Amino acid sequence: MLIGIIAGAVVAAVIVVIVLFKLMWRVAEPNEALIISGSKHRTEGVGDGLGFRIVTGRGTLVTPGIQTVRRLSLDLNEADLDVECVTSQGIPVQVKGVVIFKVGDDTVSIANAARRFLDQQKMMGARVHNVFAGHLRSIVGGLTVEEMIRDRERLTGETRAASGTEMEKLGLIIDSLQIQEILDPTGYIKNLAAPHAAAVQRDARIAAAEADRQATEAEQEAFARKAEATRNSGIQQAGYQAEMDTAAARAQQAGPLAQAASRQEVVVQETKVAELEGHRKEQQLQAEVRKPADARAYETRTAAEAERDARISAAQAQARETELRTAAEANRVRVAAQAEAEATKARGLAAAEATKATGQAEAAAAEAKGLATAEAARALGLAEAEAIKARAAALAENQEAVVAQQLAENWPEIVRAGAEAFGNVEHMVLLNGADGMGEMFAKALTMGGTGLGLARQLLSAMDGAGANGREDAARKDDATARPAKQTIPIQPDPTA
Known part of the structure; x- marks a missing residue:
């Protein structure tokens, strides 16, 4: 416990x-x-x-x-200075600055500061400002504005030295004193700086003008080099473009040239085909027109000698058929030739637009086709001539039979033409009735017989002596080609 x-x-x-x-x-x-x-x-x-x-x-x-x-605080303190002073020239100025101070670290300074500011530590800045304001006015009063501006360190040093003793008594030390600004309400400093500012401005303008001149010269030189480079580049580009255009033109012409060459070959082949076609048509005309015409003429002559009356009609009908067939063939050949000519012309125009070589080839084709057409026309003409020759031979052998057949073939037209005389008669008076009408028609038909006599006279006048020679030659040819046949004359119909 x-x-x-x-x-x-x-x-x-x-x-x-x-x-x-x-x-x-x-x-x-x-x-x-x-x-x-x-x-x-x-x-x-x-x-x-x-x-x-x-x-x-x-x-x-x-x-x-x-x-x-x-x-007692030992921190730094700051005091702003704003003091109105008058220089030795009597010019008022306003000096602005700042003082950085503190209580000294030694015991004496602390003791002096404790005696003066222990209860008034916030008043240190005001006390320091008053101390420096008095010394600044005194020092500025002994200086000129020029000295203050040019030698600001002197102003700072003299102010600091003059205030040092009093600051020590207050137990304070100066860490920094800076004169920040010197203001001149009268404009003296501004006027003082005006000549220098003008000189500086003048030098600046001169320097700017010189720099501008140099820059302009450099720019002009650069522009000249640029223009020269542009010109050289343009010349080179133009040359390159010309080469490109030439190559492009050649490339573009390669296709048409190749087409023209191939077309030329086609035209050459077509020309050969046209020539072969012309030869074929010529052979066809020889086989289909000339030889049949010769055969028909030979058959007509033979039939006319055998049975003149009956065979003359058959020969005339055969001749008519031959004529119609020949005309139809000629018309077909003409139409084909025209179509071929139109095609040749169209091909010639198209080929002429392409190239000269194609045009020449088309012209050659047209010429070959023209020759073929000419050959066809010539063969047709020969066929027609043979047909006409056959008809002339038949006419020379028996004119009356030919005329009679023509009249027989055209008898309906003759009767129609005779009847047309009564077509425009509105009123007809017949004295003897039906007999008068019969006599009238008989007279109209008798005109056919008169026409027959007139045709005979014309044929006799046209033939003349030449008909006998042709008939003898034809008879000699027929005699050598076939045995002689008896010719039976056919009397014309008395009613005709």
């Missing part, structure tokens, strides 16, 4: 000691100084009987109730 009481008493005593220690122990921060007053202390370098103790950077014991502890 006693041990517990003793232990509790010890613990309580320890707690009391700790609490008392905390209440009595004070520590000075790095940026402050402890001013302990209430007992007489001896401070080195200050003298005896200060009545307070200065503690910096460490802790100390303070007796509560007997000693008092206050703190």
